[in-house]
Amino acid sequence: RTQKTTTSASSSTVTIANLGKDRVIDLDHGDPTMYERYWQQVGDKSSILIPGWRSVSYLSDPGNVCWFLEPEFAKQVTRLHKIVRNAETEGRHIVVGTGSTQLVQALLYALSPQDAKEPINVVSAAPYYSCYPDITDCLKSGLYKWAGDARSFNKDGPYIEIVNTPNNPDGTSGQAVVNRSRGTLIYDLAYYWPQYTPIASPADHDIMLFTVSKCTGHAGMRIGWALVKDLEIAKKMIKYIEITTIGVSKDSQLRAAKVLTVVSDSVEHPKKKEESFFDFGYSKMSERWKLLKAAVEQSGLFTLPELSPEFCKFSGKLFGTQPAFAWLKCNGPVEDCEALLRENKILARSGKHFGASRQFVRISMLDREENIGLFIERLSKIRIEKPM
Ligand code: PMP
Numbered sequence: 001r002t003q004k005t006t007t008s009a010s011s012s013t014v015t016i017a018n019l020g021k022d023r024v025i026d027l028d029h030g031d032p033t034m035y036e037r038y039w040q041q042v043g044d045k046s047s048i049l050i051p052g053w054r055s056v057s058y059l060s061d062p063g064n065v066c067w068f069l070e071p072e073f074a075k076q077v078t079r080l081h082k083i084v085r086n087a088e089t090e091g092r093h094i095v096v097g098t099g100s101t102q103l104v105q106a107l108l109y110a111l112s113p114q115d116a117k118e119p120i121n122v123v124s125a126a127p128y129y130s131c132y133p134d135i136t137d138c139l140k141s142g143l144y145k146w147a148g149d150a151r152s153f154n155k156d157g158p159y160i161e162i163v164n165t166p167n168n169p170d171g172t173s174g175q176a177v178v179n180r181s182r183g184t185l186i187y188d189l190a191y192y193w194p195q196y197t198p199i200a201s202p203a204d205h206d207i208m209l210f211t212v213s214k215c216t217g218h219a220g221m222r223i224g225w226a227l228v229k230d231l232e233i234a235k236k237m238i239k240y241i242e243i244t245t246i247g248v249s250k251d252s253q254l255r256a257a258k259v260l261t262v263v264s265d266s267v268e269h270p271k272k273k274e275e276s277f278f279d280f281g282y283s284k285m286s287e288r289w290k291l292l293k294a295a296v297e298q299s300g301l302f303t304l305p306e307l308s309p310e311f312c313k314f315s316g317k318l319f320g321t322q323p324a325f326a327w328l329k330c331n332g333p334v335e336d337c338e339a340l341l342r343e344n345k346i347l348a349r350s351g352k353h354f355g356a357s358r359q360f361v362r363i364s365m366l367d368r369e370e371n372i373g374l375f376i377e378r379l380s381k382i383r384i385e386k387p388m
Contacts, residue, residue, distance in 0.1 A: 025371050025378075026347045030168070030324055032366040035217025038280045039259075046262045048254060055250040065231065066238050068247030069096050076260035077210075077225055083264050084278075084314055086192050087203045087210070092227040093234035096248045097241060100190060100211040100224030104135050104162070105244075107207065107226070110236035111160050111184050112143035121147035121155055124162040125177045126355030127169050127327070129188070132162055149355050150177045157182060164188040166197045169354050169362035170305050171323030173197065190214045195281025197321040198312035206230065214324060216259045216277070217366070222249070223256040282315065285322040288365055288372055292326055295380035302337075302379070303329045326363040332384060337361040344378055 039046055060070045074094050081087045097103035112120045122136045126149040136146040147153055150161050161183050165173045168191065176185050187205040191197060193215050206229045213219035228234040241247065266276040296302045305327055307320040328348075330337035336358045338350035351360030365372065 021374060022345070023374075024345045024347060025367075025375050027364040027367055027371070027375060028347045028349050030214075030364045030366055032213060032217040032219050032324075033368045034284055034366045034372075035281070036368070038275075038277060039217070041274075042262060046259050048258045050251055050254060054254075058247055060247070060250055060253070065093060065234060066095050068238075068241070068250075069094060070250055070253035070257060073223075073253040073257040073260075076257045076264065080215075080260050080264050081202070081227075083267050084194060084199060085202050086194070086199045086314070087189065087208055087227060089227060092208075092229055093231060095226040095228055095234055095237045095241070096253060097224045097226065098245060098248050099213065099219075099222045100188065100209045100226075101131065101135065102241065102245070102248075103209055103224050103226045103237070104132070104186070104188070106237035106240040107186050107209075107233075108136060108141075108144045108160065109240040110233050111186075112141075113158065114143070116143075116158075118157075119143055119145040121145065121153065121157070121159040122162070123147050123150040123153045123159060123178065124164065125150040125167075125174065127167070127351065127360070128162070128355055129164050129168045130349065130353035153178055159183050160186065162186045162188055164190070166191045166321050166323060168323075169325045169349075169360075170327035171197075171307055171321045171325065172305065173321065191324055193281070194278045194312055194314040195285055195322075196324060198310040198317070198319060199314040200310055201313070207233070212256050212259065214366075216256075216263055218256065218259055221252045221256055223252050278315070282317075282322075285324075285365065286319070288376075289322040291373075291376045292365070292379075295376045296328070298380045299382055301331060301334070301382060301384055303331060322365075324364070324366050326365055328361050328363060330359050330361070334384065335359065340382070341379075344382055346375055346378060 060068050073096065077094055078089045081089045097106060108122065119142055122144050124132050133146040136144060161176050161178050163174065163176050163185055167174060186207050187203060188209045189203055190211050191214055192203060208227045209224060211224035212221055263277040270276055296304055309318050309320045311318050328337060330340060334340050338348055338361045341348050341361060348361045348363040351357050
């Protein structure tokens with residue numbers, strides 16, 4: 001079957017052959033449903049029973065500076081980082097948050113001077129994660145304000161730079177770009193796990209953020225953690241979480257501790273018939289990226305970032321980052337890649353939300369198998385016919 005439509009992006013005519021199943025595929029959000037299959041295979045080993053008397057108190061660990069941190073969760077976070085060797089935990093305070101989204105907010109609060117005349121500038125190198133500007137500016141805070149692309153930031157004074165590596169949306173690995181003395185860096189390492197990217201060495205920054213959402217796929221638990229060197233910064237973050245939500249769900253922390261235990265056990269005590277968690281994630285991502293690259297080549301209409309291979313000390317493999325998102329560029333006459341994909345019943349997020357042009361679009365690669373399969377099939381069949 002061949003179908004002809006006209007894009008609003010350009011006056012070109014787009015031909016889609018053999019559409020197959022006709023439903024809309026929503027790959028706008030990075031919803032990590034790919035991981036459901038692993039956890040279904042694991043079965044009851046990752047279940048916990050929480051008796052009714054549990055989690056009555058607000059407090060989890062009154063002696064700890066982070067008094068709402070469940071000790072078992074903290075233990076499993078440290079254990080996993082030691083096994084994967086992706087972050088130093090020695091000499092760091094663990095601050096748990098309702099997702100790393102809350103921890104970004106807690107950090108902006110903690111790092112902003114309280115008595116400054118002007119709000120502190122917050123920057124990140126474009127293309128940046130689209131939630132950074134939203135989080136920074138949603139309350140029009142007097143403490144901090146979004147100042148855009150770190151590469152064009154040229155103001156004097158203190159600033160906060162968020163470094164996301166590997167980067168959402170384009171998968172590149174990077175360092176800070178502003179590099180002035182009065183800056184504070186937040187390293188968002190949500191994707192620094194071996195299913196996505198080679199682990200070259202343990203990250204050793206003063207402020208690092210992680211989340212179960214992208215590590216184990218449990219985005220609905222809403223659990224993230226920060227590794228923070230400076231006690232005063234950690235205390236201010238804890239104060240922010242106390243003011244906004246009086247701590248973080250204990251039930252979620254207990255569940256997170258359990259799934260992290262299962263992940264670590266799958267690496268340390270592999271069972272014959274069971275796949276280790278990171279092997280599962282790595283092979284899924286690798287298969288998907290192979291298919292996507294072939295489809296992009298076949299269409300001739302799109303390009304993807306080139307991500308060069310590096311040696312992964314965790315897996316012993318040499319590979320290039322296989323990001324959680326495809327950062328797709330439409331070439332030729334197409335000016336609005338999101339509109340082109342929408343007309344082909346693929347929903348994705350336009351480059352404009354990431355400080356980039358509409359020629360780019362971000363597509364989640366973490367969705368369920370059937371959606372990713374259908375998306376890749378549709379993409380390979382998109383053609384542009386030059387107008388007469
Ligand atoms: N940072 C980055 C770079 C992300 O991609 C995400 C999720 N999309 C988050 C932080 C937030 O994750 P969560 O709040 O689910 O922990």
